[in-house]
Amino acid sequence: MWIFLLVSHIPVMVHEVISILAPCNGNRILDCTFGGGGHTRAILNSAECYVLGTDCDPDAADRATSLKEQYRNRFDFMQCRFSGMRDALGVHEKFDAVLFDFGISSFQVDDADRGFSFMKDGALDMRMSKSGPSAFDVVNSFTEEDIAEMIRSYGDEPRAMANRIASSIINARRVGAIRTTGELREVVHKAVGNTVVRKRYSHLDPSTKTFQAIRIFVNDELREISKVLESIPYLLNDNARIVTIAFHSLEDRVVKNWAVSMKSNLSVIGKGTVNPSTNEVVRNPRARSAKLRGFVYRSNNHGGYTN
Template sequence: METPGGPHVPVLLDEVLAALAPVAGKRIVDGTFGAGGYSRALLEAGAHVIGIDRDPSVQPHVAALSAEFGDRFTFVQGTFSELDTLASGLGPIDAVVLDIGVSSMQLDQAERGFSFMRDGPLDMRMSQSGESAADLVNGLETEELANLLYAFGEERKSRRIAQFIVAARETAPITTTLGLARIIEKAIGRKPGDAHPATRSFQALRIAVNGEFDQLVEGLFAAERLLPEGGTLAVVSFHSLEDRIVKRFFDPDKGGPAASRHLPQAVVEPLRWQRVSKAVKSGEAELARNPRARSAVLRSGVRTAEPARTVSMQGLGVPQIRGVA
């Protein structure tokens, strides 16, 4: 996620570079290319970078880096959940960086439908294909919609919001971002100084439309398969649900129940990651420069020699919603 005024300066940039240091000469996968902020910084620090993104609108940024850095930069269109496949044949990889969530580039384009601050079609599709947010809002039953808003957005008033949405769409389909935002504000009100009442609901819809939790889990395990012993994975996430998944991926024991002395001891899984960092957050200077960084959390780890695990969501705390595909 990049700053509004300068899309080439992503959040926690210095901290990410420190986690990957030394950077010069390394071959690094930027699995969430966006506007190319991390890729540019890594290239300027002397790395070879493979950028990956599923959003076709990133092409101008791809062209700019290709022209400036030549064969030190390679771009592959696709999802970071397949980063090991996409990076295969491009040489040994030393590190992977992932910036999870929607970029300011996407938020600032009203026609993409990510933001309730700008009127546009209720879309939210990062790949610009498939089911849109409007499809979910106008197609799900009340209970399904409420469950989605609660599980993916941690919206405590999800049931009331869902009821208002279903009532409103009986008059006419909900097709715009501001139209949906007004319905949510009418449902739960707005207190001065609080975040916009649609914040959590828009987050939930975006996550559902883009399958973001599945993508995150698949991407983490893809990085585990790709990186050799000593390789570094750095992940920046933007809300507690994502951060919980990343934390438990690096250290599975954190997600398990407390062991009982009355039960047989579980088999201890060998560690796939070492030197796992604690949560790193933005400092005061960055927060003053970019309020969007307030929820950003960086976690990183270094790959051990143990073989990669089979992909599994068990123990990672991934929200599951009954009745929603």
């Protein structure tokens, strides 16, 4: 029980997701961010539909096993990155709805060995798919200029602060490699110190934005999102429903730009973004920055608003 509490993930805005995806008996639904299967389970319980869950994280495959046992031929799991979705699925029968719950799961953040969190000391890693260059490689081999640029553009740190943090990382590397999340946090704390910026954002740990920036870079998150959104015409049936949930403005900007570029094939559901209720945020503080958008995909007609 204790282990379960430590590693569970509470799905965000489940009621809103289900009401927009509107699963019907016989539908085929794609959950591109399976994670711990919280949304998948809610979809499977809401109608006699089929769900294909996909995720790039090999650990998600283990979690999918119990859903497979319970829902049998109504559920399958496939390990796949967003950018591989078109090749993997584009030739198969299309789907009636798709869910994207972007970002990382509590399973990933809360596991010190995955190296995502400055709250848990572990080896610097941050790879959702457990493959390719890790946070360790980036932090210990990139130039000062490249590190500063990454922190500025993906962490949204002001240029002067990003430069300070990058210089602190380079100085620390002169003594030895930065191996753990705890060491990186210390290095960033030294750089940010007691500056005005730190005081202005005193409710956040000073290393929050640096960790976010490195994670986005290591997993190529923004390009991945844009690739999977581009593959929608190959994956979805006419009139299919789409839900996106973004957790920071960079993710949401990719969704907005895509929606503008696709406007003649999309109808926006509702008036724009939906945020979690105050009650939900109290129950699940990780939901606080979630922004949900819903669309209907039209393969060949005109978009607009729908309620």
